[in-house]
Amino acid sequence: MRVTREKAAENRERILAAAARLFRRHGFGAAGVDAVMHEAGLTHGGFYGHFPSKDALAAAAVRRAWAGSVERQAAHADLDALVRSYLAPAHRDDPGGGCVIAALGGDAARQAPGVRRALTEAVDAQLDRLAELLGGGAAARQGALATLSTLVGALVLSRAVDDPALSDAILDAAREGVGLRGPGAAQ
Amino acid sequence: MRVTREKAAENRERILAAAARLFRRHGFGAAGVDAVMHEAGLTHGGFYGHFPSKDALAAAAVRRAWAGSVERQAAHADLDALVRSYLAPAHRDDPGGGCVIAALGGDAARQAPGVRRALTEAVDAQLDRLAELLGGGAAARQGALATLSTLVGALVLSRAVDDPALSDAILDAAREGVGLRGPGAAQ
DNA sequence: TGTACATCAGTGAACGCGCGTTCACTGATGTAC
DNA sequence: TGTACATCAGTGAACGCGCGTTCACTGATGTAC
16 A cells, blocks of 8 residues: 655654654663554554664664754753753653653663764763853863763653652752752852 | 582572673663573573562662672772762773663663662662761752762763763763762852 | 482473564555656 | 556565573482481
């Protein structure tokens, strides 16, 4: 059943969106090609007409997930707004729609080179964004590196622990922690 | 071929040590029962005489890995020493022998309840240790939460990116970042 | 202490299952005239 | 514009493979006498 070229392109987008969601929610290993295609409303056999391999899909899905983050972040005028949104319980509870770095950073080291490349590009871009919000310059770059570490670490930890109170406390403390490095803070 | 009770207990320890190493290095999903048993010098069939399931092994391996961290940390007299050791390239390059929270924190959210429980206990214990080094009290507890977030985030990121210079920069910046929260720092 | 036997830690083949990937086929789309 | 045919996006069965787990078996260990 051949479909319109337009429809095929739309299907490819749906596969990417499904992969970006499922990989972030379940990890690269636990989300299968079958599940991704089903989520996209297709059957698994057609997958290889769109992507040469699952690894290629993974790399493309990371870029797709990052692109979604860029749109979301455009709404944040300053670092405070970004941090509050990033360290919110709503973000913690929605890995499938959230930061790809926090969701897949731990897996990335063990993935194919293309996947690591895509994630590294996301890290680079996020650092640029943070450095810009910190006022630019070398000090801002340093601050961006430390801030991103705190943001990602807090989100990963808050998702890892099975104690809701501890999870909330991690987000709260990290919010205070990065505040210390914001513009106007001591040091 | 039955073996001595003593030898059997020693074999169980070897299985645990192998699991703690392989799970941290490759993740829970990518390290199989077969690989763990082979690393322990046994065949896979005997595994279920020691543990009821792979999930049970995973939980026990997390506790075992954490116990190893405690021994390692006993050598650090103050926060500076701990941070320098934690954010060292040698630690980044040895996930199999390093911090179990950083190595498996990202996977933990998707694991069986027992595994999350074991990792949460490790997080709790690490927070106690950090709070103690920060001088104790409520402020130290807050500082410990933020510090652990930065440490874990920096290690995860430094392992995720494929750019060695960026990886080193993340460790360096995070070292400075947590220094700001150390005793005697401004604020 | 020595003997006979029950116990059980470890072996290796086998199981069902889900995975990534391939492929013959279908039938609507795109194109040449 | 209409017709005939080549193209190809998607389908669903099938593949080889590795996984977690089970099990009949082995033979050294532990124990009862």
